[in-house]
Amino acid sequence: MTLIRRETFDDLPCWRVQTPDAELRIVEQGAQILDYRRHGEPPLLWLSEQARGERGQSVRGGVPVCWPWFGDLARNPAALLAQYRGAAAPFHGLVRTLPWECREQGVVDGVARLLLVCPQPESGLPGWPQAVEVALEIRLGARLEIALHSRNTGPRPVWISQALHSYFAVGDIRQVRVEGLDGCRYIETLDGWRECRQQGALRFAGETDRLYLDLPARLSLVDPLWQRRLCLETRGSRSAVLWNPWIDKAQRLSQFAADAWQRMLCIETANVWDDCVELAPGGEHALRLSLWSEPLAGDA
Numbered sequence: 001m002t003l004i005r006r007e008t009f010d011d012l013p014c015w016r017v018q019t020p021d022a023e024l025r026i027v028e029q030g031a032q033i034l035d036y037r038r039h040g041e042p043p044l045l046w047l048s049e050q051a052r053g054e055r056g057q058s059v060r061g062g063v064p065v066c067w068p069w070f071g072d073l074a075r076n077p078a079a080l081l082a083q084y085r086g087a088a089a090p091f092h093g094l095v096r097t098l099p100w101e102c103r104e105q106g107v108v109d110g111v112a113r114l115l116l117v118c119p120q121p122e123s124g125l126p127g128w129p130q131a132v133e134v135a136l137e138i139r140l141g142a143r144l145e146i147a148l149h150s151r152n153t154g155p156r157p158v159w160i161s162q163a164l165h166s167y168f169a170v171g172d173i174r175q176v177r178v179e180g181l182d183g184c185r186y187i188e189t190l191d192g193w194r195e196c197r198q199q200g201a202l203r204f205a206g207e208t209d210r211l212y213l214d215l216p217a218r219l220s221l222v223d224p225l226w227q228r229r230l231c232l233e234t235r236g237s238r239s240a241v242l243w244n245p246w247i248d249k250a251q252r253l254s255q256f257a258a259d260a261w262q263r264m265l266c267i268e269t270a271n272v273w274d275d276c277v278e279l280a281p282g283g284e285h286a287l288r289l290s291l292w293s294e295p296l297a298g299d300a
């Protein structure tokens, strides 16, 4: 039986979604998915063992929503930067610590669906006087499907950058590889934000923080230790951020154990850099991620 139950994660209201073969939790704050597991296999998403549910604090792990900009606002295109009138711009936008509201929930043909929206004052979000509705739609059936919808209800064009900042669980980061990036441009943020080109699959041997561009619709994370392939299929996105903090940066992160870098990898389905989105008046955009896992058929 598939059901959706209201619970709490420390101080934060959340929902637990159960299907016959999977389980997922999502907190109301930031519409953040916390975890996702399929029975009989390791979790697909990583949630820090130090994760805490506190108001005003993003939880470390799961899928934080970065919107209406990704990362450091100053690294975004000038047109996007110019839209912000506030003081110090928060990293990863304005909505990941706000309370969202569940507008629809239900189960149809065994697929659970939730629709959460981020309520905004008439004048827009603090420092960001734009009229753009944002909603997150989650469907859990055989796959997990996430869609981040933006709709410009105002009279002017609006630029956004955004990401579904997914933390994936891995057996050992030093053994995994990401396929689908071969030949793609990327921005190496750890070396002066210079543009480089990927050759072959991406493997990990140190801190990694890159903006990948011109991506195909399908990426996969091959995990030989856990004998599985996580498959990511996206729509409305041609960019992704690949991030692992490794040893030194791990010490500086909140809710992050010193050795946790070994067990996680962020592949953040995004619209960043030259893949930002311009929403015309009345215009809509959906950033979609479909996620599932497959056993490795001896191809590791």
Ligand SMILES: O=P(O)(O)OC[C@H]1O[C@H](O)[C@H](O)[C@@H](O)[C@@H]1O
Binding pocket: 058, 071, 091, 092, 209, 210, 241, 242, 243, 253, 266, 268
């Ligand atoms: O600590 P946070 O604000 O959640 O950010 C976590 C990480 O997010 C992204 O992946 C960025 O590319 C990283 O540079 C950043 O460290």
